[in-house]
Amino acid sequence: MDIYQLRYFLAIAETRNFSRAAERVFVSQPTLSAGIKKLETELGAQLFNRSKRNTTLTEVGLRFLPRARTIIYECNAAKQEAHGNKPAxxxxxxxxxxxxxxxxxxxxxxxxxxxxxxxxxxxxxxxxxxxxxxxxxxxxxxxxxxxxxxxxxxxxxxxTTKCLLAMAASHPFAGRSSVTMQQLERQDFIHRSHCLTETEVTRTFARGGVNPHIVFRTDEDHKAQALVAAGLGFCMIPDILLSPGIKLISVDNVNISRxxxxxxxxxxxxxxxxxxxxxxxxxxxxxxxxxxxxxxxxx
Structure with a gap:
């Protein structure tokens, strides 16, 4: 078993793709595949489940993973010590x-x-x-x-982060401590599609009979924050995302947190x-x- 084989193994385990792994360790894909095949032969077991879409670790591969990382770490530490450097x-x-x-x-x-x-x-x-x-x-x-x-x-x-209503600091609602859900009916909204509370927020508004007007959908918070700060719509966001130009207030009967x-x-x-x-x-x-x-x- 050689160190380069372990590096190949770790690259595939982390990228879950032979092509990307080969790029990471600066070799051709056939060279990488040959190294892994040799390693599997030496271990007497298959390390990866291979498919066109994805590459995953087998049970043997999962057990081998922490040992491979330890060997590489100790190898790097030994090199540093040999050069008089304290292992990082x-x-x-x-x-x-x-x-x-x-x-x-x-x-x-x-x-x-x-x-x-x-x-x-x-x-x-x-x-x-x-x-x-x-x-x-x-x-x-x-x-x-x-x-x-x-x-x-x-x-x-x-x-704990609480889900609140975000709006531009200049919005008329910004001077209030809260609003009712009914006041948000057909109002323009920025939809954060990746939000942890997306389903819960959507169901809560639906139960309240409120149908906001979605003007933009995004999975990037900085875009949602910029649009809200510019006054282009409301947005339900966790309070940890408070940023300049935005005011956060509560919505009555909406108590969602993570x-x-x-x-x-x-x-x-x-x-x-x-x-x-x-x-x-x-x-x-x-x-x-x-x-x-x-x-x-x-x-």
């Missing part, structure tokens, strides 16, 4: 795509001030992707919604992960109450 501490952090990147960059910039020796690798994804990456040990910690399979990982809540927190594997808990958890739990994740005109927060 590496934290692989996953975060939910709904979280504002400004929050993540502020958190990591502050963290690096007191943990300058730690290398940080980031992955952004949905709740399902983050849970899968955590289970595959492709990330060490995830900042996301509670795991659907809590028995597989540990979880610590960081904050918890966000840290998830990690109990069997991989170490001093590095514990130090990051402690730091993240003290981070200011949401605006001050005064910034939202004394709205009632879910804590």
């Amino acid at each position: 501490l590496r934290l692989q952090l996953g975060f939910h795509r709904i979280l504002p990147i400004e929050q993540i960059t502020t958190l990591l910039a502050d963290y690096r001030k007191s943990h300058s020796a730690v290398q940080i690798a980031l992955k952004e994804g949905t709740s399902e992707q983050l849970e899968s990456w955590l289970d595959d040990k492709r990330i060490d910690v995830a900042i996301s919604t509670p795991p659907t399979m809590p028995r597989k990982s540990e979880y610590e809540r960081l904050f 918890n966000f927190g840290l998830s990690w594997h109990g069997d991989t808990d170490n001093e590095l992960i514990r130090s990051f958890r402690l730091f993240a739990s003290s981070h200011k994740w949401k605006p001050l109450k005064s910034e939202l005109q004394n709205l009632e927060w879910a804590h």
Whole structure:
């Protein structure tokens, strides 16, 4: 078994595609395929389920994955020690795509001030992707919604985000603390198709007999925020997405929220992960109450 075979294996496991994996390790696809076939022959087992659409790990491949990562990590550490360098501490952090990147960059910039020796690798994804990456040990910690399979990982809540009505700061409703659903009938709305609470919001409005006029659909929050700030429509967004030019107020009888927190594997808990958890739990994740005109927060 050679190191290059393990690198090929990890590239395919992470990209789930032989062509993209070959590009990542700078070899031709036939060379990559030959290396994997040789590795599978040496192990006496198939590592991947191959199909035209996707490539997934077999049960053997899943068991082999953490060992392959450990071997590569130890190999890199040995090289650094041989050159007189102290092996770098590496934290692989996953975060939910709904979280504002400004929050993540502020958190990591502050963290690096007191943990300058730690290398940080980031992955952004949905709740399902983050849970899968955590289970595959492709990330060490995830900042996301509670795991659907809590028995597989540990979880610590960081904050609760509430779904509120966003509008331009200059809108006539901006001076109010709340509006009724009926006041939103046939009003122009920006629809966030990727929202965690999309189904719940849609059903709540439907039960209230309210039919908003959708003027734009997007799965990118910065576009929704820009359109709202420009006065082109309302939007239901989590309060963590408060941004300049936007005012957030409550909608009567709409009480929709989501918890966000840290998830990690109990069997991989170490001093590095514990130090990051402690730091993240003290981070200011949401605006001050005064910034939202004394709205009632879910804590």
